[in-house]
Amino acid sequence: MAEVGKETNARLSEILPRKDQRPEVLHEAMRYAVLGGGKRIRPVVTLAAFHAAAPEGAGREKVLDAGCAVELLHAYSLVHDDLPAMDNDALRRNRLTCHKAFGEATAILVGDALQCLAFDVMAQAGGDKAEVAIRELAQASGSLGMVGGQMLDMEGEGKHQDVQEIELIDRWKTGALITACSRLGGIFAGASDARLERLTQYGRAIGFMYQICDDILDTTATSQQLGKATRKDDKAGKLTYPGALGEKEARAMAQKRGVEAQQIIREFGKEGLYLRLLCDYLLDRIS
């Protein structure tokens, strides 16, 4: 995981426009927003799914680029979510959020430019698979995916904690993009429909796990550990599993999803190694 994280950072640094290119402040802020750390979970999922579906590993560079495209898209969503009109956060990855460091207008444009760059990079990585790859990314991140989930998340503030609604929010807000990563790994590997279906199920299971863990950490970890403000969900009245079921039940829910993921992984045999390591890593975060 650390290895893929390093590779991703190096490649993202190449992909992003240089700081000395006009408009310099915009490019500096884009680099700040993307290169300031992060676990790079999404490129890891993409590569792990690719290795599970195509153990020979031809075309790995393109898959890393596809992972970088998803990471750029994820970075844009964080910049916009942190804005005053949205979650109004001042701290992210132990540094000032983009709008706190560069101003609100620049942060809006940083998000817009990063989303655009994400599609550019995905198109180039996709080559003759560009149509499928772009549509996968777009549908996971649009109004019936990530952005829609962010809207539902805002609309849910202060409402009754309803488990079905929480599942829908989580599936769209975080799950859709992580599932797209798992599927993209398969698509780049030329996986069969059956394999793609299994990778879809894997992505869904770890996407849920990831979001539940995030919500648990918001209630249990310190701000220093996470590099951002904590206890935010409770204060904002957000709909979350720990909010609906309590921390213990939420933890059990995450572990249940982990067991589901492990069952799916077993069908990949020894090629599923990276999928398993990633699943273990995600569960470790809350144990």
Place this chain on the structure above:
Amino acid sequence: MAEVGKETNARLSEILPRKDQRPEVLHEAMRYAVLGGGKRIRPVVTLAAFHAAAPEGAGREKVLDAGCAVELLHAYSLVHDDLPAMDNDALRRNRLTCHKAFGEATAILVGDALQCLAFDVMAQAGGDKAEVAIRELAQASGSLGMVGGQMLDMEGEGKHQDVQEIELIDRWKTGALITACSRLGGIFAGASDARLERLTQYGRAIGFMYQICDDILDTTATSQQLGKATRKDDKAGKLTYPGALGEKEARAMAQKRGVEAQQIIREFGKEGLYLRLLCDYLLDRIS
């Protein structure tokens, strides 16, 4: 032009998610931002260029969809540009701007979702040309295109009126996307490199014309005529041709670009009909 405008509106209405689909408010606001009028210049350019390069006109539906994708992208940029942190506009197309009607957080998400939808639609329209079509759109609208131009435009506020700088801002802020439309028409038609180069020059010429006309209208037209606030550039200290050269010289500059465009059109023979009509229409706006 009116015909293409109607076709574009009908197709955009089909493409956009329905109002009764969750998250309903987000979808209602997306439809509000896109379907509230507008001249649909960009789809017209795309189709006119296609007709000039492929008079037989096979695949016209895909080209209309490509034009719709550009229009979705243009609509997102207007929603974000109108935000309080950016140009802070309350009126657009004789109605409240998106954030005035739906709130700031929703308007940010509307822009994000529209950009995403634009790439989805372009990928589908592009088919086996998806990689090229997506990259054309992304590069015209990113930090070295439209978004970069918006940044330079903001940075220029209150600075010395410098004609070279104005040319750069205009080329990026408006010109890049209009040029991409002209090129996309050619790409969908399978135009030769030489033809594509001519369409590029045509797009650049009318892109400049369009922006200069817009700046002139901001100083001469009434708010009712334009459906938005006027005299804004002067108040904000924006860098514009009328600001640098006066209205008369700016008008002459637009006409010079019109003559350039007409010279290029001549090389297309009678297939250049739509390119010529469009050029005449754009010049008419300020005469």
